Amino acid sequence: MKKQHYFLIFIILTSFSSCFEIVEQIFVKKDGSGNFQLTVNLSKSKTKLNSIMKMKTVNGHDVPSEQEIKNKIAEVEKAVAKTPGLSAVKTSMDFDNYIMTLNCNFNKVNQLNAIAKNLTQNEKDKARFVEKSYDFDAATSIFMRLNKISLKKDYNKMSNADKEIFATANYTAIYKFENTVSAVSNTTANISPSKKAVMLQQNVLDVITEKKSIENKITLIK
Amino acid sequence: MMKQIIVALSVLVFSTTTSNAQSLLSKVPASATMVIKYAGENFSKNVPVQKMDTYKFVRKDLLSFMHIDTLTSVQNMGINLEQDSYQYVIAVDSSFSFVTMMQLKNPAQFVQLIKASYSSKSKIEQKNGFELMAISENTYVGWNASTAVIVNTTYQNKMSYYDYKYRNDTAVATTYAATVDSAVSVVTEATAAAEDAVKFTPPTIYKDGYKTPKKKKGVTKGKSKGVAKKSVKKKKVVEEAPYVIEEATTYTMSGEDSLEQRNRELWEQQQDMIAKQKQQAAAENIMANTFTGNVKSIESEIGYKKIIEPNAHVSVWLNSEDLLRQYQNYFSRNIYGLLKYMKPTNEKETVIGFNSAINVYFEKDKMRMDQKTFSTDAEMESMGKAVMNSKQSPSMLNYINAGNIGYFSASINTEAMVNYYYTTVKKYLSNTPYVGEYSDVVDVYVDLLQIMIDEKGIADLTPGNYLFVMHDMKTKQVEYTDYVYDKEYNSTPVQKKKKELSPNFSFVMDTRKEAFMQKLAKLPLKYAKKERLNYTDKGGYYELAFDSTKYPVSSLYFMVKDGKGIVTTNKDVITNTIANKGFMADEETKNSILNNNYAAKVDSKKLFEILGTEASTSTNKKICAYMQENMGDIKTEMSYKDGMIQGSTILKINGKHTNSLEWFFNMVETVNNIYDEARAEDAKRVD
Numbered sequence: 001m002k003k004q005h006y007f008l009i010f011i012i013l014t015s016f017s018s019c020f021e022i023v024e025q026i027f028v029k030k031d032g033s034g035n036f037q038l039t040v041n042l043s044k045s046k047t048k049l050n051s052i053m054k055m056k057t058v059n060g061h062d063v064p065s066e067q068e069i070k071n072k073i074a075e076v077e078k079a080v081a082k083t084p085g086l087s088a089v090k091t092s093m094d095f096d097n098y099i100m101t102l103n104c105n106f107n108k109v110n111q112l113n114a115i116a117k118n119l120t121q122n123e124k125d126k127a128r129f130v131e132k133s134y135d136f137d138a139a140t141s142i143f144m145r146l147n148k149i150s151l152k153k154d155y156n157k158m159s160n161a162d163k164e165i166f167a168t169a170n171y172t173a174i175y176k177f178e179n180t181v182s183a184v185s186n187t188t189a190n191i192s193p194s195k196k197a198v199m200l201q202q203n204v205l206d207v208i209t210e211k212k213s214i215e216n217k218i219t220l221i222k
Numbered sequence: 223m224m225k226q227i228i229v230a231l232s233v234l235v236f237s238t239t240t241s242n243a244q245s246l247l248s249k250v251p252a253s254a255t256m257v258i259k260y261a262g263e264n265f266s267k268n269v270p271v272q273k274m275d276t277y278k279f280v281r282k283d284l285l286s287f288m289h290i291d292t293l294t295s296v297q298n299m300g301i302n303l304e305q306d307s308y309q310y311v312i313a314v315d316s317s318f319s320f321v322t323m324m325q326l327k328n329p330a331q332f333v334q335l336i337k338a339s340y341s342s343k344s345k346i347e348q349k350n351g352f353e354l355m356a357i358s359e360n361t362y363v364g365w366n367a368s369t370a371v372i373v374n375t376t377y378q379n380k381m382s383y384y385d386y387k388y389r390n391d392t393a394v395a396t397t398y399a400a401t402v403d404s405a406v407s408v409v410t411e412a413t414a415a416a417e418d419a420v421k422f423t424p425p426t427i428y429k430d431g432y433k434t435p436k437k438k439k440g441v442t443k444g445k446s447k448g449v450a451k452k453s454v455k456k457k458k459v460v461e462e463a464p465y466v467i468e469e470a471t472t473y474t475m476s477g478e479d480s481l482e483q484r485n486r487e488l489w490e491q492q493q494d495m496i497a498k499q500k501q502q503a504a505a506e507n508i509m510a511n512t513f514t515g516n517v518k519s520i521e522s523e524i525g526y527k528k529i530i531e532p533n534a535h536v537s538v539w540l541n542s543e544d545l546l547r548q549y550q551n552y553f554s555r556n557i558y559g560l561l562k563y564m565k566p567t568n569e570k571e572t573v574i575g576f577n578s579a580i581n582v583y584f585e586k587d588k589m590r591m592d593q594k595t596f597s598t599d600a601e602m603e604s605m606g607k608a609v610m611n612s613k614q615s616p617s618m619l620n621y622i623n624a625g626n627i628g629y630f631s632a633s634i635n636t637e638a639m640v641n642y643y644y645t646t647v648k649k650y651l652s653n654t655p656y657v658g659e660y661s662d663v664v665d666v667y668v669d670l671l672q673i674m675i676d677e678k679g680i681a682d683l684t685p686g687n688y689l690f691v692m693h694d695m696k697t698k699q700v701e702y703t704d705y706v707y708d709k710e711y712n713s714t715p716v717q718k719k720k721k722e723l724s725p726n727f728s729f730v731m732d733t734r735k736e737a738f739m740q741k742l743a744k745l746p747l748k749y750a751k752k753e754r755l756n757y758t759d760k761g762g763y764y765e766l767a768f769d770s771t772k773y774p775v776s777s778l779y780f781m782v783k784d785g786k787g788i789v790t791t792n793k794d795v796i797t798n799t800i801a802n803k804g805f806m807a808d809e810e811t812k813n814s815i816l817n818n819n820y821a822a823k824v825d826s827k828k829l830f831e832i833l834g835t836e837a838s839t840s841t842n843k844k845i846c847a848y849m850q851e852n853m854g855d856i857k858t859e860m861s862y863k864d865g866m867i868q869g870s871t872i873l874k875i876n877g878k879h880t881n882s883l884e885w886f887f888n889m890v891e892t893v894n895n896i897y898d899e900a901r902a903e904d905a906k907r908v909d
Contacts, residue, residue, distance in 0.1 A: 021704075041705070046700075046771075050772045051773070097702070099703060164839055174711045192711055193709055193710070197711040198711075199711045
């Protein structure tokens with residue numbers, strides 16, 4: 001399964017969806033294990049998606065059937081489940097609201113880095129995914145969210161119609177910890193009153209075009 | 223995409239070739255299949271040449287598109303834009319040519335422009351009475367002291383290699399018998415071949431080595447060399463093949479394949495050369511006729527005179543039949559071997575087709591496009607008349623509400639239309655490759671089809687009266703799932719509501735087979751459950767209900783009553799029909815629909831207002847806002863009058879524009895500026 005296939009499905013599902021949201025939630029325990037959840041919420045565009053799902057192509061891309069989408073999601077689940085250290089991998093797709101979720105537990109935060117790599121067979125793309133996206137050093141109690149994978153070139157190659165889908169899309173990251181947060185590096189991130197959670201919200205287009213960053217260094221009190 | 227359309231439209235309006243109006247029309251051949259006239263008045267009065275220089279898009283996009291120096295002022299191009307100019311399409315000498323004729327006001331400036339733009343690549347040749355420059359393999363510019371002619375031409379009779387190969391069995395057999403050792407050499411006889419496509423010299427086969435082709439003066443030696451080199455490399459692959467037996471699944475080019483490929487490449491090179499020579503010959507021929515020869519002009523042809531209005535600011539004349547045939551040929555020529563069996567493109571049919579014209583007027587407050595279609599052939603003319611012999615039912619007016627966004631009404635004689643199709647199918651098939659040889663058989667088959675098909679039955683089912691109305695685009699509330707977060711960022715899914723556009727439309731058609739239509743409407747009831755459709759009988763009508771939270775339309779209603787089949791999203795339409803009531807169409811709409819075979823109207827302001835609310839980007843919002851302010855209603859009518867099919871389309875304009883041509887230029891400029899701003903904004907993001 002090539003990464004492009006997932007990307008294409010994503011493009012198709014988000015085509016004409018003026019609004020969608022990606023929510024990334026990570027809970028990290030003291031020992032570095034925890035839970036990861038990724039949600040793609042297209043619910044705000046569901047009436048358009050219902051119409052698109054009845055079409056054969058949109059913006060020049062083939063529209064997959066419900067079954068094809070289910071199959072792809074099942075493949076994602078299988079690929080993620082193969083990743084060492086990850087357990088209780090579960091995916092879901094709500095076709096009434098067009099909300100997709102991926103949920104799993106991890107022994108170490110670093111194990112999440114292998115997810116993207118496992119979803120691609122293309123060597124060139126694999127090379128792109130060797131970069132770390134998540135890191136946690138239990139010794140220093142520092143959690144890192146990195147973003148070394150540049151999508152700027154991919155974005156520039158897109159047609160204007162495809163580009164438009166990112167204009168009003170949002171990205172939300174929520175990180176929760178057993179330990180108390182003492183500092184965050186990203187100035188747009190907020191720390192909860194209990195200092196056990198951090199939230200960061202950005203416009204997807206700003207992230208893709210690297211105008212805004214989702215990177216964050218979260219320092220915890222030991 | 224929008225931009226490309228705008229540039230293309232601009233080229234159409236702008237590419238005013240100048241020339242003495244009368245003399246240039248006299249140079250348009252009677253055999254042209256399309257003729258476009260641009261009146262000099264457009265640029266002497268409507269949008270003066272000086273004003274044109276102030277439009278950014280004219281230089282930035284238009285001149286750049288035409289590969290002309292963008293710093294050149296439109297006034298200094300040497301072209302007299304204030305005189306009428308012409309463009310025409312002609313198929314002659316197996317070449318399909320698009321010709322532009324312009325009058326020059328300053329030949330020296332024009333030559334300077336041409337030299338500056340193209341002379342680095344091409345030479346100027348002195349011909350009898352004019353100068354000629356090839357600016358590409360298929361585009362030629364010719365000029366004298368008063369006129370310039372641009373010919374863009376494509377040779378259509380390129381021969382297929384496979385056609386040559388499989389129809390020259392002896393030659394092919396010889397070639398393949400000699401490929402045992404696969405070492406070959408090619409002798410190109412390109413010059414000779416260029417004289418006649420069929421005289422292709424197949425490669426000479428050498429047993430023990432590959433020789434480079436013999437070089438001939440004037441032949442594209444670079445290309446031949448390239449082919450030879452490439453082939454040698456391929457041969458190396460063949461030699462290495464025995465050492466990789468285990469990788470036998472990998473395809474390796476054999477000697478036969480190599481020779482075959484070389485033959486084909488050479489053949490294609492030859493065909494390209496022939497095409498180039500033929501194209502230049504066709505272009506020179508057209509220019510010689512324009513500058514020094516006598517042309518049997520289209521100006522005195524009845525098919526042209528009758529439908530072209532001399533005062534139009536832009537007029538487009540089409541010989542639809544010839545154009546269709548050329549269109550077929552254009553695509554067929556790429557299919558190997560087909561063209562050989564086709565009739566020459568300029569051969570006239572025994573039955574003359576329709577001629578059509580659009581006469582465009584850039585008036586002060588509107589753009590008017592008058593269309594006329596007629597045939598000089600009595601049979602075709604009578605068929606056209608029969609098809610248009612129909613009147614829209616007055617009861618259709620009951621479905622047009624006041625304040626609608628737009629409607630389209632059509633009234634044609636279905637029976638006559640079906641009969642017209644038989645003639646069209648016969649003509650189409652007799653011009654189709656291979657099938658054309660059996661036109662008598664086709665004729666019999668179509669006649670048989672005519673016997674089997676019940677035209678009257680079809681006409682009873684659908685007599686030809688149709689109406690589509692976009693009543694409105696209402697907003698409806700739809701629910702969606704969103705997440706809210708508490709102070710500790712725990713997420714909770716919540717149902718929120720938002721407004722979305724929902725089209726409100728009706729489609730109505732007349733029928734004399736009401737019982738059959740009733741059966742058709744009832745049919746889904748039986749299968750609704752199985753197909754998971756919410757299709758129910760509501761007593762007199764049927765409702766296909768959709769989950770209102772999932773689809774932009776909540777219900778689609780189906781009804782058959784009083785000789786009408788109705789499909790609508792509008793419950794009022796159903797209620798009115800049951801109560802034998804209807805909407806009250808205004809007098810203008812009533813006259814337009816009842817007095818014409820085709821009538822359509824779009825309330826542009828309302829349409830752009832609605833589209834603006836759906837536009838997701840600021841660029842689209844700005845364009846919608848501009849169009850809403852500047853574009854007026856669009857209205858079209860068409861009927862049979864004075865022995866021909868005549869129609870008129872009126873596009874009203876709003877805003878501060880001197881006339882509709884200036885409105886057009888202003889619109890293109892504004893839309894371009896909006897796109898430029900968006901690009902600049904996008905660049906800022908990416909940088």
